[in-house]
């Protein structure tokens with residue numbers, strides 16, 4: 001059995017910083033839900049919150065942090081650069097910090113490898129994610145961001161980024177969709193081989209998750225006297241990535257944090273690994289360019 005203190009576990013990044021293994025996700029939360037969720041999570045013991053400019057809730061996240069009474073420096077706070085802001089990185093981080101009510105974030109991610117002209121809604125011809133990364137690198141010396149990383153990067157785009165002459169900093173993390181129906185072993189292995197931490201989004205399979213009806217997950221949950229969600233989260237942490245379960249429901253926020261003192265055996269992890277179902281919560285259909293090339297299988 002692997003170690004069983006999942007909530008206090010953290011993963012070391014290539015910068016030397018440690019990212020807590022379990023964080024609260026905040027995507028698709030309705031207005032006025034997030035600040036209470038963040039407060040409840042921090043009071044329950046969470047020390048890692050994931051937000052993004054695109055979620056439109058950074059202000060509420062900041063309010064939740066303040067209301068919790070937990071000191072800012074005890075919290076790992078991640079936010080993300082929105083696609084239409086790729087050409088104005090300095091202004092975008094200042095807006096995020098203002099909204100969050102903090103002087104720094106622990107992790108600033110390029111949300112998608114797609115710069116978007118806000119007027120035409122098309123990708124810029126004269127600017128791509130390599131240019132954006134060049135700008136993000138400049139933020140590190142300002143103290144406004146402790147670590148920089150990317151999100152939704154597959155192997156092809158990571159190769160391009162890492163091989164670019166202007167890339168001096170290897171991303172500290174790549175936040176990607178990770179659950180048993182999108183386990184992306186090749187991409188996770190590629191991230192690791194480059195010293196990039198994988199952070200798993202939609203770890204429960206997102207809203208109305210089909211995974212809650214998956215026979216393997218249900219059988220394991222029953223055998224371990226745990227919820228399917230707890231099994232999914234512990235599987236992710238034991239696989240070696242951080243997990244970002246979202247909930248605005250206090251009882252679920254607490255249950256999703258009840259992960260200590262038990263774990264999955266290697267055989268149980270292997271059973272989940274063998275789930276054949278496949279689905280993706282976040283596709284690139286809504287973007288003007290493809291960013292996924294099937295290179296994460």
Ligand SMILES: NC(=O)c1ccc[n+]([C@@H]2O[C@H](COP(=O)([O-])OP(=O)(O)OC[C@H]3O[C@@H](n4cnc5c(N)ncnc54)[C@H](OP(=O)(O)O)[C@@H]3O)[C@@H](O)[C@H]2O)c1
Nearest residue numbers: 025026027201202203204205206207245246247248249252
């Ligand atoms: N980088 C990216 O592009 C990207 C993309 C997607 C997500 N993310 C991040 O990852 C986070 C998590 O992903 P996600 O929001 O897609 O989905 P998720 O965390 O996999 O699932 C969230 C859904 O599960 C429900 N839920 C949570 N705990 C539960 C429990 N114990 N029992 C039953 N239902 C439960 C939530 O409902 P209630 O809230 O109603 O309780 C919500 O509908 C996001 O919030 C965001 O921070 C990042």
